Amino acid sequence: MAMALRAASRVLLRAGSRLGRREAVDGARRFANKRVLVETEGAAGATRIAVMKFRNPPVNSLSLDFLTEFVISLEKLENDKSIRGVILTSDSLKRGNQTKVAATEKTEEKRATRDHGGRLQERPGIFSAGLDLLEMYGRNPAHYAEYWKAVQELWLRLYLSSLTLMSAINGASPAGGCLLAITCDYRIMADNPKYTIGLNESLLGIVAPFWLKDNYVNTIGHRAAERALQLGTLFPPAEALKVGVVDEVVPEDQVHSKTLSVMAKWLAIPDHSRQLTKTMMRKATADNLIKQREADIQNFASFISRDSIQKSLHMYLEKLKHKKG
Numbered sequence: 433m434a435m436a437l438r439a440a441s442r443v444l445l446r447a448g449s450r451l452g453r454r455e456a457v458d459g460a461r462r463f464a465n466k467r468v469l470v471e472t473e474g475a476a477g478a479t480r481i482a483v484m485k486f487r488n489p490p491v492n493s494l495s496l497d498f499l500t501e502f503v504i505s506l507e508k509l510e511n512d513k514s515i516r517g518v519i520l521t522s523d524s525l526k527r528g529n530q531t532k533v534a535a536t537e538k539t540e541e542k543r544a545t546r547d548h549g550g551r552l553q554e555r556p557g558i559f560s561a562g563l564d565l566l567e568m569y570g571r572n573p574a575h576y577a578e579y580w581k582a583v584q585e586l587w588l589r590l591y592l593s594s595l596t597l598m599s600a601i602n603g604a605s606p607a608g609g610c611l612l613a614i615t616c617d618y619r620i621m622a623d624n625p626k627y628t629i630g631l632n633e634s635l636l637g638i639v640a641p642f643w644l645k646d647n648y649v650n651t652i653g654h655r656a657a658e659r660a661l662q663l664g665t666l667f668p669p670a671e672a673l674k675v676g677v678v679d680e681v682v683p684e685d686q687v688h689s690k691t692l693s694v695m696a697k698w699l700a701i702p703d704h705s706r707q708l709t710k711t712m713m714r715k716a717t718a719d720n721l722i723k724q725r726e727a728d729i730q731n732f733a734s735f736i737s738r739d740s741i742q743k744s745l746h747m748y749l750e751k752l753k754h755k756k757g
C-alpha cells in the first residue's frame with residue numbers, strides 16, 4: 433500500500449514539475465500552485481498548521497489538474513515534520529460572466545457580484561462543486577480511467593492521512609465536495625442556509641462508489657446513509673449537523689477561528705496514539721478499495737461510458753447551464 437502510494441505520488445510529482453505549475457514559494461510559510469494555495473500558521477520551529485485553500489474557479493470542481501495539484505500539496509505537508517494539522521477550505525471565487533464588485537465598495541458587498549443589469553446579487557459561496565462533470569462527460573474510456581485513478585488517490589490520501597485534517601466548509605459542498613469534507617477528522621460548517629452538503633449522485637443519474645458510500649456510512653450511520661444516498665439529499669447546515677455530516681455549525685465569520693481553536697485541542701493529543709487510533713478506525717474501509725483499485729477503475733470507466741449515463745450527465749449539465757435563464 434505504502435509503496436503503491438509512493439509510486440503514484442512520484443508520477444504526480446513528475447507531472448506537476450513537467451507542467452511547471454508551481455507559481456510561488458515564500459519560505460516555508462506559503463506555497464501555491466495554480467489551483468491550491470497553502471498557508472502555514474504558527475512560529476518557525478514550533479508545531480504549525482496549514483490551511484489548504486481551493487481556488488479552482490468557477491466552482492472549485494475537482495478537475496484532473498486540481499486533483500494532481502491537491503495531492504502534490506498534501507504530500508509536501510505530509511513530508512514537513514513541523515506540520516501536524518491541515519485545514520481544508522475554499523478561497524473566495526469569482527463566478528460566471530458576472531463582474532466582481534469593486535473592492536472600494538462596502539465590505540458586505542464585496543462577496544456579491546453584479547448581474548448584467550448592474551444589480552447586486554448575493555451569490556452563495558462554494559466549498560467545492562464536487563467531481564468535474566466535464567471530466568466524466570464526452571471523453572474516452574482511457575480518460576475516464578485516468579480521472580478515476582486520480583479521484584481514488586485523493587480519497588485514499590485524505591482518508592488515511594496521518595495529519596489531523598479539518599474542513600472549514602464555507603460554501604456549497606455537494607458530492608465530491610462532501611467527499612473532501614467527510615474524509616476529514618472534523619468538519620465545521622458556516623451557518624448559511626444557502627449552503628448545502630451531501631452526496632447527491634442519485635439526482636444526476638449516477639451512483640456513489642462503494643468506498644465513498646462506506647465513508648458516508650462510517651460518518652452518519654447505515655440507515656441515515658441509506659436514505660440520504662437514495663434521495664441524493666443535500667442538507668442545509670442545521671440538518672447536516674443533526675444527521676452528523678458535520679460536527680459543528682458556526683456563524684460564517686467564525687468558521688476559520690473556530691476551526692483553529694478545535695485544531696488546537698486535537699493537537700494536544702499525542703500524535704502517535706491519535707494516528708494509531710485513526711488507522712485502527714479507517715484501515716478496513718480503505719483496504720476495501722486498495723485491494724480492488726483496478727477493478728473499481730474499470731467499473732467506473734464502463735459505467736460512465738454507458739449511453740444512458742452520458743445522457744443523464746448531459747441533461748444535468750444543461751440544467752445547470754439554463755438554471756439562470
Ligand SMILES: CCCCCCCCCCCC/C=C/CC(=O)SCCNC(=O)CCNC(=O)[C@H](O)C(C)(C)COP(=O)(O)OP(=O)(O)OC[C@H]1O[C@@H](n2cnc3c(N)ncnc32)[C@H](O)[C@@H]1OP(=O)(O)O
Pocket residue numbers: 490491493527528555556558560561562563564565566604606607608609632633636638639640641731732735736749752753
Ligand atoms: C450499477 C453498477 C454501479 C457501478 C458503479 C461504478 C462507479 C460509478 C461511480 C460514478 C460516481 C461519480 C461520482 C460523482 C461525484 C460528483 O462529485 S458528481 C458532481 C456533483 N456536483 C454537483 O451536482 C454540483 C453541481 N453544481 C451546482 O449545484 C452549482 O453549480 C453550485 C451550487 C456548486 C454553484 O452554483 P452557482 O454559484 O449558481 O454556479 P453555477 O452557475 O451553477 O455554475 C457555474 C458554472 O460551473 C459549472 N459547474 C457547476 N458544477 C460543476 C461541476 N461539478 N463540474 C463541472 N462544472 C460545473 C456550471 O455548469 C456553470 O457553467 P457555465 O458558467 O454555465 O458554463
